[in-house]
Amino acid sequence: MSDGGRRGSREASFSVAMHNRTRSARAAIRGRLDTAYEGQRPDPPEESYLRPTDQPVPLSDLERFLERLREHQVGYHLVAGAEELAELMANQIYAKRGRKALLDNRGVMLQCRLLGGLRQRLLDVIVEAVGAGLAADQADFGITPCEGLIAETGTIVLAADDRPTLQVSLLPGRHFVVAREAQLVVDLATWMATHPGNGRHHILLSGPSRTADIEKQVVIGVHGPWKVSLFILRDGWEQR
Amino acid sequence: MQASIFIPCLIDRFLPEIGRSTVRLLEALGVTVSYDPRQTCCGQPAFNAGHPEEAVHLARRMLQIFDGEHPVVSPSGSCVAMVRTMYGLLDLPEEDLRRWNKLRANLFELSEFLVRDDLIGGLVARRQGRAVIHHSCHHLRHTGGRIPLLSVLEKVAGIEIIESPEAQACCGFGGIFSAKLPELSKAIGTARLDAMLAHDPDYIVLADAGCILHLRGLLSGRPGNAKPPVIHYAQLLADPDLGAGGTP
Amino acid sequence: MSGLRDTVQTKLADAGLQEALGRALASSNAKLETALSELDDVPALKDAAAEIRRHAVGRMWQLLETFEARLRDAGTTVLWARDATDVRRYIAEICSVHKVSKTVLSKTMVGEELGLEQSIKDAGSSVIQSDVGERIIQLAQQSPSHIILPCIHLRAADVGKILHERGRMPYSEDPAELSRGLGKSLRQHFLGAHMGVSGANFLVAETGNIVCVENEGNIRMGYSVPPVHVVVTGVEKILPTLADARLLLALLPRLATGQRATCYTSILGPAPLPGQSRYVILVDNGRSDLFGAGPCRDLLHCIRCGACLNVCPVYQRVGGHAYGWTYPGPIGTAMASMLAPDEAVESLSLCTLCGACSEVCPVRIPLDRLILLGRATARARRKASEVRQERRALRWFRRAMSGRVRYRMSDWGHRLGLAWWGGRVAAMQEKLGWRGERAAPEPAPQLFRTWWSGRRKRGDLK
Ligand code: SF4
Numbered sequence: 037m038s039d040g041g042r043r044g045s046r047e048a049s050f051s052v053a054m055h056n057r058t059r060s061a062r063a064a065i066r067g068r069l070d071t072a073y074e075g076q077r078p079d080p081p082e083e084s085y086l087r088p089t090d091q092p093v094p095l096s097d098l099e100r101f102l103e104r105l106r107e108h109q110v111g112y113h114l115v116a117g118a119e120e121l122a123e124l125m126a127n128q129i130y131a132k133r134g135r136k137a138l139l140d141n142r143g144v145m146l147q148c149r150l151l152g153g154l155r156q157r158l159l160d161v162i163v164e165a166v167g168a169g170l171a172a173d174q175a176d177f178g179i180t181p182c183e184g185l186i187a188e189t190g191t192i193v194l195a196a197d198d199r200p201t202l203q204v205s206l207l208p209g210r211h212f213v214v215a216r217e218a219q220l221v222v223d224l225a226t227w228m229a230t231h232p233g234n235g236r237h238h239i240l241l242s243g244p245s246r247t248a249d250i251e252k253q254v255v256i257g258v259h260g261p262w263k264v265s266l267f268i269l270r271d272g273w274e275q276r
Numbered sequence: 277m278q279a280s281i282f283i284p285c286l287i288d289r290f291l292p293e294i295g296r297s298t299v300r301l302l303e304a305l306g307v308t309v310s311y312d313p314r315q316t317c318c319g320q321p322a323f324n325a326g327h328p329e330e331a332v333h334l335a336r337r338m339l340q341i342f343d344g345e346h347p348v349v350s351p352s353g354s355c356v357a358m359v360r361t362m363y364g365l366l367d368l369p370e371e372d373l374r375r376w377n378k379l380r381a382n383l384f385e386l387s388e389f390l391v392r393d394d395l396i397g398g399l400v401a402r403r404q405g406r407a408v409i410h411h412s413c414h415h416l417r418h419t420g421g422r423i424p425l426l427s428v429l430e431k432v433a434g435i436e437i438i439e440s441p442e443a444q445a446c447c448g449f450g451g452i453f454s455a456k457l458p459e460l461s462k463a464i465g466t467a468r469l470d471a472m473l474a475h476d477p478d479y480i481v482l483a484d485a486g487c488i489l490h491l492r493g494l495l496s497g498r499p500g501n502a503k504p505p506v507i508h509y510a511q512l513l514a515d516p517d518l519g520a521g522g523t524p
Numbered sequence: 525m526s527g528l529r530d531t532v533q534t535k536l537a538d539a540g541l542q543e544a545l546g547r548a549l550a551s552s553n554a555k556l557e558t559a560l561s562e563l564d565d566v567p568a569l570k571d572a573a574a575e576i577r578r579h580a581v582g583r584m585w586q587l588l589e590t591f592e593a594r595l596r597d598a599g600t601t602v603l604w605a606r607d608a609t610d611v612r613r614y615i616a617e618i619c620s621v622h623k624v625s626k627t628v629l630s631k632t633m634v635g636e637e638l639g640l641e642q643s644i645k646d647a648g649s650s651v652i653q654s655d656v657g658e659r660i661i662q663l664a665q666q667s668p669s670h671i672i673l674p675c676i677h678l679r680a681a682d683v684g685k686i687l688h689e690r691g692r693m694p695y696s697e698d699p700a701e702l703s704r705g706l707g708k709s710l711r712q713h714f715l716g717a718h719m720g721v722s723g724a725n726f727l728v729a730e731t732g733n734i735v736c737v738e739n740e741g742n743i744r745m746g747y748s749v750p751p752v753h754v755v756v757t758g759v760e761k762i763l764p765t766l767a768d769a770r771l772l773l774a775l776l777p778r779l780a781t782g783q784r785a786t787c788y789t790s791i792l793g794p795a796p797l798p799g800q801s802r803y804v805i806l807v808d809n810g811r812s813d814l815f816g817a818g819p820c821r822d823l824l825h826c827i828r829c830g831a832c833l834n835v836c837p838v839y840q841r842v843g844g845h846a847y848g849w850t851y852p853g854p855i856g857t858a859m860a861s862m863l864a865p866d867e868a869v870e871s872l873s874l875c876t877l878c879g880a881c882s883e884v885c886p887v888r889i890p891l892d893r894l895i896l897l898g899r900a901t902a903r904a905r906r907k908a909s910e911v912r913q914e915r916r917a918l919r920w921f922r923r924a925m926s927g928r929v930r931y932r933m934s935d936w937g938h939r940l941g942l943a944w945w946g947g948r949v950a951a952m953q954e955k956l957g958w959r960g961e962r963a964a965p966e967p968a969p970q971l972f973r974t975w976w977s978g979r980r981k982r983g984d985l986k
Contacts, residue, residue: 050617057610058604061605062604065808066585068813075582104784198799199799202747242789244787245788249675250657252547257704258706259707260787
């Protein structure tokens with residue numbers, strides 16, 4: 037109900053003239069577009085679009101995914117367990133002289149106690165979860181979980197429900213993503229079939245921010261992170 | 277086999293050697309060729325300039341002349357495309373629509389006709405040197421002429437065929453475009469020509485009359501003497517005036 | 525000499541433009557080839573994409589109603605706009621309700637079409653274009669010359685000069701330095717903005733999603749940071765389901781930039797983010813005219829990939845500004861002939877009818893044929909004297925072609941003309957550019973038909 041209340045209050049301040057305007061525009065547009073259409077709805081093909089034989093020896097989904105990541109200039113690490121993950125990530129933050137790291141502390145991040153693991157190893161670095169006061173634009177590392185990995189296009193699926201969380205993967209210069217190997221699916225169709233939209237915001241991430249607006253020359257790192265690294269927890273990581 | 281040929285106005289007047297080569301080629305393959313001298317123009321110039329009502333007259337004339345039972349073959353992909361596709365956008369009376377539906381199924385671009393039922397099967401022609409291909413746009417895109425053209429050229433022994441990726445780029449002719457924006461037309465054509473001449477070819481092989489006139493014009497406007505002939509592929513197979521070789 | 529012919533000559537003589545276009549488009553088209561070669565069956569995929577768009581556009585209204593309901597139920601305000609005036613009013617109202625004085629605007633062609641930047645300014649807000657290319661265009665006070673590469677007409681050195689003079693950045697010719705420098709200076713604008721405005725690539729009826737495709741991250745900034753987010757988009761972007769969007773997403777980035785997927789594809793849910801107000805403005809602005817315009821309805825299937833511009837032999841030479849309308853290139857010319865016939869009168873000539881555009885188009889819009897149709901309808905708006913002259917020539921031509929005897933006579937006439945009025949013919953050829961560097965064809969010594977009948981008489985027919 038809180039949703040409705042908020043909307044109500046805003047609409048109250050939206051003037052009557054505007055309501056009338058949109059209503060009459062709607063009617064006008066409807067009058068011109070609302071015609072019967074007889075055509076059959078086409079069924080989009082469900083299978084992958086990619087040439088299945090693009091490699092002489094067929095690659096496994098994971099190999100293919102990793103190859104795509106390399107092509108998209110996304111770094112990756114295969115890690116066996118939570119300890120190794122925290123160790124590796126801490127080393128990287130340390131090596132890059134990170135000062136502030138912001139965590140979207142959900143799901144797998146909680147399961148492997150990453151926040152504690154990093155704090156323990158990085159005494160002179162501020163490591164915070166979203167909402168604890170560290171603003172995303174102050175952080176030099178943003179660390180998030182993900183919702184899926186797509187082999188066909190080398191894509192990482194991110195999800196978020198609010199602005200502070202969205203900003204973790206956007207404002208810091210480096211973005212670390214934590215994934216489980218089991219999250220890998222062959223293509224977007226498969227991922228969508230297993231993840232009903234449920235109204236969330238999703239981002240399909242296929243590389244660091246880039247532009248080619250000047251002379252079509254690719255430049256990495258414009259508005260979003262210039263470095264994206266994926267940490268993949270291998271199957272069986274819970275036991276380690 | 278019998279076939280009726282459609283030799284468009286441009287070829288009849290400016291490039292009759294294409295028509296002659298077409299006849300020779302077809303006859304060498306055992307086709308009995310007939311030619312109706314009433315034929316003139318399919319109406320493309322008027323239609324492309326945005327005057328469909330002028331084009332209608334010529335289209336109707338075309339449909340009445342080619343109302344026979346034999347397949348109709350033409351060495352111009354552009355005119356074939358006009359009849360096959362663009363006539364559909366014209367305001368044709370009922371009886372001509374019926375004729376159009378018949379002709380549409382019965383009209384073939386030369387290379388298309390040659391590879392159909394492998395008519396060209398055992399033919400061997402002979403030439404020497406290097407031939408650079410330029411795919412004429414309408415032949416390429418409207419009559420799907422790339423593969424037929426390559427299969428036809430395969431029959432020419434002793435020649436090296438060069439098909440670079442830009443072979444499918446427009447030469448800048450464009451019919452009325454060439455006269456409305458001549459500087460642009462020439463700039464596009466010159467660039468294509470430069471790219472082709474860089475291969476040091478003995479022949480520049482095209483598939484349509486308009487592009488041939490355009491590129492020939494540009495080539496002859498250039499200084500220098502040693503210029504490769506700009507020809508239709510039918511000539512490469514069957515034009516005796518092109519020097520030694522051709523269909524045996 | 526016509527105005528267009530002058531414009532074209534200026535463009536051809538502009539060495540900087542030729543260099544910039546040549547470099548950028550060669551790279552675009554090479555990448556396109558590679559990206560498509562990876563797909564299993566491109567023709568089948570394009571067929572499917574075309575079908576999906578045809579279907580979605582055909583029942584656009586029903587889908588839009590569903591989409592609107594999804595968003596409304598989730599708390600997003602949906603506004604309908606007939607034209608730029610409606611949009612202007614809404615923007616003014618939103619700015620005043622939310623006290624907006626700083627806006628970041630992501631590149632949107634619909635926005636260009638509506639003069640959105642100006643509307644926001646008039647509503648009392650500053651406005652910063654946040655896409656790198658579009659920001660350069662804004663600083664240069666120009667208009668974009670390509671639908672996805674706004675400053676394709678500029679070389680790095682030109683950009684360097686503009687950013688140095690107007691953007692207070694140190695001069696450079698390095699695209700990396702320039703782009704990153706702009707990114708840095710834009711960061712503060714994102715952080716301080718009250719409102720982010722963006723377009724959309726697809727609207728999904730079933731689930732109420734808004735799909736935005738980008739590489740830089742400026743669209744993400746626009747909805748992730750400011751408290752107000754406005755989406756301004758054309759009604760034709762509607763699709764039935766997310767699965768349809770998925771199929772189009774296999775083609776759009778490949779055709780647009782040669783990527784198998786763009787860096788960021790945002791799939792926004794129907795609800796605004798907590799603490800944020802979201803408005804979605806659904807714009808008609810001529811689209812319903814196309815809807816009712818017979819074969820021209822196909823133009824609504826366009827997913828704005830820009831590939832038809834990149835492969836166009838004319839666009840490659842003259843760039844987007846020569847067309848004189850918001851949308852350049854084949855898709856622009858075809859749309860303009862319906863939506864802005866006055867502007868299109870001239871630009872319809874900027875086409876050789878080569879058909880490369882229709883061939884590359886992921887949703888199989890027969891662009892060359894629609895341009896041809898446009899030429900016929902545009903006639904009514906051309907200079908009467910010019911049309912009359914053209915018509916007279918064509919009528920003469922038609923008559924000459926309408927009979928065996930007439931045909932012969934016209935041929936003799938042609939030859940006699942060349943012999944007797946050589947000077948006049950030369951002047952005519954000069955005017956039409958068939959002289960000098962492009963020699964005019966000579967009538968052959970013997971017509972094909974003469975050869976044929978001679979051969980027949982000699983009896984060497986089989
Ligand atoms: S018309 Fe086709 S090729 Fe051109 S921008 Fe639209 S979708 Fe792309």
